[in-house]
Amino acid sequence: MMDTVGAFRKAGLVLVVLTILVTGLSTAAQAQEPAAPVESVEAPLPAAPAEAPAAEPQPEDEYRADFDALVESQGQYAYAFEFFALSMVWTIICTTFVFIMHLGFAMIESGLTQSKNTVNILFKNTLIPCIGLLTYAIWGFNAHYPGDFNGFFAFGSPIGDLNADGGDTFGYGGMALAMTGYGDFIFQAMFAATAATIVSGAVAERVKLSSFLIFAALLVTFAYPWVGSWHWGGGWMGSLNGGNGFKDFAGSAVVHGFGGFAALACVLLLGPRAGKYVDGQVRPIQGHSMPLATVGAFLLWFGWFGFNGGSILSASPGPLGLVITTTALAAAAGGLAASLASWVSSKKPDLSMGLNGILAGLVGITANADIVSPFGAIIIGLVAGVLVFASVLVLDNLKIDDPVGAISVHGTCGVWGILACALFDTTGGGYTIIGQLTGVVAVAAAAFAFSLVVFGLLKATIGIRVSSEEETEGLDVGEHGMEAYPHFQTAREN
Amino acid sequence: MKLIKSIVRPNKVDDVREALEKLNTPGMTVTEVRGHGRQKGHTAVYRGKEYNVSLLPKVEIEVVVQDEVADEVIKAIIAAARTGEIGDGRVFVMPVEHSYNIRTGERDV
Numbered sequence: 001m002m003d004t005v006g007a008f009r010k011a012g013l014v015l016v017v018l019t020i021l022v023t024g025l026s027t028a029a030q031a032q033e034p035a036a037p038v039e040s041v042e043a044p045l046p047a048a049p050a051e052a053p054a055a056e057p058q059p060e061d062e063y064r065a066d067f068d069a070l071v072e073s074q075g076q077y078a079y080a081f082e083f084f085a086l087s088m089v090w091t092i093i094c095t096t097f098v099f100i101m102h103l104g105f106a107m108i109e110s111g112l113t114q115s116k117n118t119v120n121i122l123f124k125n126t127l128i129p130c131i132g133l134l135t136y137a138i139w140g141f142n143a144h145y146p147g148d149f150n151g152f153f154a155f156g157s158p159i160g161d162l163n164a165d166g167g168d169t170f171g172y173g174g175m176a177l178a179m180t181g182y183g184d185f186i187f188q189a190m191f192a193a194t195a196a197t198i199v200s201g202a203v204a205e206r207v208k209l210s211s212f213l214i215f216a217a218l219l220v221t222f223a224y225p226w227v228g229s230w231h232w233g234g235g236w237m238g239s240l241n242g243g244n245g246f247k248d249f250a251g252s253a254v255v256h257g258f259g260g261f262a263a264l265a266c267v268l269l270l271g272p273r274a275g276k277y278v279d280g281q282v283r284p285i286q287g288h289s290m291p292l293a294t295v296g297a298f299l300l301w302f303g304w305f306g307f308n309g310g311s312i313l314s315a316s317p318g319p320l321g322l323v324i325t326t327t328a329l330a331a332a333a334g335g336l337a338a339s340l341a342s343w344v345s346s347k348k349p350d351l352s353m354g355l356n357g358i359l360a361g362l363v364g365i366t367a368n369a370d371i372v373s374p375f376g377a378i379i380i381g382l383v384a385g386v387l388v389f390a391s392v393l394v395l396d397n398l399k400i401d402d403p404v405g406a407i408s409v410h411g412t413c414g415v416w417g418i419l420a421c422a423l424f425d426t427t428g429g430g431y432t433i434i435g436q437l438t439g440v441v442a443v444a445a446a447a448f449a450f451s452l453v454v455f456g457l458l459k460a461t462i463g464i465r466v467s468s469e470e471e472t473e474g475l476d477v478g479e480h481g482m483e484a485y486p487h488f489q490t491a492r493e494n
Numbered sequence: 495m496k497l498i499k500s501i502v503r504p505n506k507v508d509d510v511r512e513a514l515e516k517l518n519t520p521g522m523t524v525t526e527v528r529g530h531g532r533q534k535g536h537t538a539v540y541r542g543k544e545y546n547v548s549l550l551p552k553v554e555i556e557v558v559v560q561d562e563v564a565d566e567v568i569k570a571i572i573a574a575a576r577t578g579e580i581g582d583g584r585v586f587v588m589p590v591e592h593s594y595n596i597r598t599g600e601r602d603v
Contacts, residue, residue, distance in 0.1 A: 282543045346544070350539065352541055392542060
């Protein structure tokens, strides 16, 4: 009865209080012990050690031996241990930041689409990071970073023990890559799946699940590291800009532009949602949850601090502060510009446009966050915000149906971010419009062509689109036999 | 008995409920609905495209009462739900053949 529950509660409370008291008292007691005397350099050496009683070693000595062994394991690089360890921790933290972007994508895509398709969207966004991580370990990492290669293509292979051969020391990458081999792998692995997930938003609400998963797996396994090797893997794009190399700090081209143009190819093959373009009219199909969309956009902004912050590839304080600053300013400017653009153009400010604007600013700064000034970052963000708004309208007028604006955010603004490197560079890096344009066009063309071929083959064989009946009923029921929001709870009580 | 089906503004539901409670009406069923009579919708915009929203949110309240009190109930509902603007809603009255209490099995009580 009530008294028994109350009695248990009181007992529990007493137990908690007692535990806190005991812990506090014992900690205080330990603090009271006299500290070990500090050795004075001037003091004479102690008498022969044999006279000293065979006491147990002081606690500091036990730990000291282990710690010295750790530092010594760094070999000749022991001098850099603190910076190396700090940089590695930063890398791992950023890995988790990039990871949470998958939840961000899942939320913003869900929010901007209809509730009858929500399970399907969530399923795609759940499976893509799983597939991406696994295939990057089995093929992607070594194809992405092949070391010496022809500059255009390298075969992948499974990762081995990345701690071996000094892979766990500062010597793995020095200042330019201050992390262990596993840190390098896992940080890049998190990036890989974000490229495929861009496509899932654009093809939402009518793509066939199995075809999409096959396509996404092939895209992230083979195409992403292939194209990425051209730039980050030390490939042919290093000769652009008159030898200064292509500039794409964190992947406006090789991640975002790549995803955006892959999405474009898929959407062209897939066709628009039924009822979207009727009698020369563009019919709005509203997303079912603006709160979810907003949660998603902010999770993405949050994660982007790791996406860009981790791309410094060390804990170097100067670049770190700059990159976080430019990232934040560009996002803010993008959100403001897109919101204002929709306010002026449509007489009412559109939240979904504002959210897209934030993401557009982030994509725009991703290529150049470490080389522009704060003022440059703001301009880049403002332009991206206007561009994404215009791009969404233009694509709709061209009857290219993109429910969440993925092509506009990642494709259009990815190109802008790459060009902005040439326009806003403050470091004298020698980036030219021609050089940057060449690189981003190559990346976009490769992504587009790969997707056209692979998705086209799927279209010709197993089909890429659900039936019109299924599209009407909703993909949740059709592809998953589930509802995201079951309305009538009819569970029996016995 | 009569089934009195009222479609009222969402922000008038509590007023109607209070009025019905004062008359000791035994029960009611309330549903969120969308619709319109003569009330024009409004223009909405989504991602740069304008569209017309003519199905407006309303609330439907159904009560079943004895014939003798029906008029009084209808008057009370109308008084509680009225604002004087277009879009106040409607009251429909339909005959009810029988009404059973599921718990007791009683009919027409």
